[in-house]
Amino acid sequence: MTISLEDPTPKRCPSRFLTPAAKASQLDGIREFYQYETDDVISLLAGRPNISTFPIKGISVEITDPHHPEPSSGPTTTLNLKDDELRTAIQYGATNGVPALIKLLEGFQEIIHKRPKGSWNVAMGSGCQDLIYKALASTVQPGDPVLCEAPLYAGVLPGLQNLQAVCFEVEVDEYGLSAKRLADVLANWPEGQKRPRVLYTNPIGGNPSGTTAVRERKLEVLKLCVQYDILILEDDPYYFLTPDLVPSYFELETEVIPQGGQVMRFDSFSKVLAGGFRLGFVTAPPELLYPIEVLTAATNLHAAAVSQMIIYKILTHWGVEGFLANARNVALFYAGRKGWFEEIAHRHLDGLARWTSPVAGLFLWVDCSESGVKNTSTFMYQYGIPHGIVACPGASFYPSKAPSPHIRVSFSELPRDKAEEGFKRLAEALRHYKSDQNNA
Numbered sequence: 001m002t003i004s005l006e007d008p009t010p011k012r013c014p015s016r017f018l019t020p021a022a023k024a025s026q027l028d029g030i031r032e033f034y035q036y037e038t039d040d041v042i043s044l045l046a047g048r049p050n051i052s053t054f055p056i057k058g059i060s061v062e063i064t065d066p067h068h069p070e071p072s073s074g075p076t077t078t079l080n081l082k083d084d085e086l087r088t089a090i091q092y093g094a095t096n097g098v099p100a101l102i103k104l105l106e107g108f109q110e111i112i113h114k115r116p117k118g119s120w121n122v123a124m125g126s127g128c129q130d131l132i133y134k135a136l137a138s139t140v141q142p143g144d145p146v147l148c149e150a151p152l153y154a155g156v157l158p159g160l161q162n163l164q165a166v167c168f169e170v171e172v173d174e175y176g177l178s179a180k181r182l183a184d185v186l187a188n189w190p191e192g193q194k195r196p197r198v199l200y201t202n203p204i205g206g207n208p209s210g211t212t213a214v215r216e217r218k219l220e221v222l223k224l225c226v227q228y229d230i231l232i233l234e235d236d237p238y239y240f241l242t243p244d245l246v247p248s249y250f251e252l253e254t255e256v257i258p259q260g261g262q263v264m265r266f267d268s269f270s271k272v273l274a275g276g277f278r279l280g281f282v283t284a285p286p287e288l289l290y291p292i293e294v295l296t297a298a299t300n301l302h303a304a305a306v307s308q309m310i311i312y313k314i315l316t317h318w319g320v321e322g323f324l325a326n327a328r329n330v331a332l333f334y335a336g337r338k339g340w341f342e343e344i345a346h347r348h349l350d351g352l353a354r355w356t357s358p359v360a361g362l363f364l365w366v367d368c369s370e371s372g373v374k375n376t377s378t379f380m381y382q383y384g385i386p387h388g389i390v391a392c393p394g395a396s397f398y399p400s401k402a403p404s405p406h407i408r409v410s411f412s413e414l415p416r417d418k419a420e421e422g423f424k425r426l427a428e429a430l431r432h433y434k435s436d437q438n439n440a
């Protein structure tokens with residue numbers, strides 16, 4: 001069923017996107033009562049260990065000053081978790097996350113995405129990956145179609161397979177997920193086939209495509225998703241890695257559907273604070289967060305409280321403005337690396353391969369068609385690895401695993417000399433392939 005954008009959109013419950021199992025899911029009999037453990041209530045409830053038996057008597061973290069011109073070599077500040085903060089860090093805690101951190105992040109989201117609180121909440125997860133899987137598990141039943149941008153982040157594919165989703169690929173162009181292609185897919189949906197309710201996209205610094213969806217593109221996609229009533233899973237771990245922040249789907253959705261509820265947004269601390277914290281958060285209507293909370297209660301109980309409290313401490317020390325300054329430093333760091341990395345790549349690969357320079361993210365999505373390569377999976381085994389180079393073949397980023405002429409090349413870590421040698425070897429491998437094809 002479609003709704004007309006001209007009509008005043010009726011307020012519809014976000015739980016319409018949930019599977020029957022997710023709708024019926026309930027917290028266990030212990031966690032259900034956590035909310036009543038207030039200061040004036042004596043709790044005989046949870047089987048928490050006594051923290052006086054734990055050997056940890058303090059946690060300290062040393063952080064840089066995001067405003068220093070050379071943050072990584074500038075002065076540092078030591079933040080200590082003490083008393084209640086330490087107790088919260090080392091004890092079991094609330095399923096959706098440490099309440100103080102959630103409150104802080106809800107404040108961040110209000111400012112960053114200009115969305116006043118009211119119709120959405122935040123919940124923590126063990127990285128945004130954890131939350132994306134739980135969101136898919138709450139919205140997708142075996143055999144359900146799921147719209148996936150293609151290429152897409154390979155990390156979501158095992159989850160989709162596990163849920164027996166049927167993935168429909170929607171191509172990405174230089175501005176990310178193609179609205180034109182999406183319109184086409186939706187308008188020509190096979191008669192009698194179950195229609196999709198969920199769309200997965202990684203709109204900024206797309207992994208692996210490197211593309212970034214700008215405001216206009218996002219509005220086009222949002223309009224289609226409202227028209228066909230599709231929930232957008234906005235996986236946005238590279239959001240802060242653009243030199244200037246690009247408005248998110250979560251920010252823009254109210255321009256298309258005033259009450260919101262069409263977007264679940266996934267943020268991550270992995271790229272801007274530390275991947276090892278394993279901490280991310282989802283921003284969505286409470287109706288969509290509840291089944292995620294139930295899945296968390298059933299699996300990992302909650303995201304690591306030590307990570308949550310360290311991040312809480314850092315964010316309260318820096319404030320939004322300090323966090324954004326740090327994120328900008330990170331964005332500039334990668335922009336700098338991308339600059340010299342691409343310069344080396346061009347020197348070796350021009351005439352052999354092409355790519356679109358990414359606005360954000362950590363990857364070049366290199367198309368090797370110019371060298372005649374149609375399937376980089378076999379190329380990698382038969383030419384790349386024997387020439388001493390390895391990069392991820394494109395097929396890994398398509399649900400269909402169809403042969404692809406692309407490879408994903410990461411510029412996040414490699415030093416200059418290794419990049420130089422790496423692209424030299426890749427060029428040799430491509431030339432070798434080309435000459436074998438010509439001689440065949």
Ligand SMILES: Cc1ncc(COP(=O)(O)O)c(C=O)c1O
Nearest residue numbers: 127128129153202207268270280
């Ligand atoms: C597009 C995308 N989504 C999610 C993740 C996982 O993020 P997290 O570390 O928050 O689980 C990654 C990690 O590389 C990613 O590239």
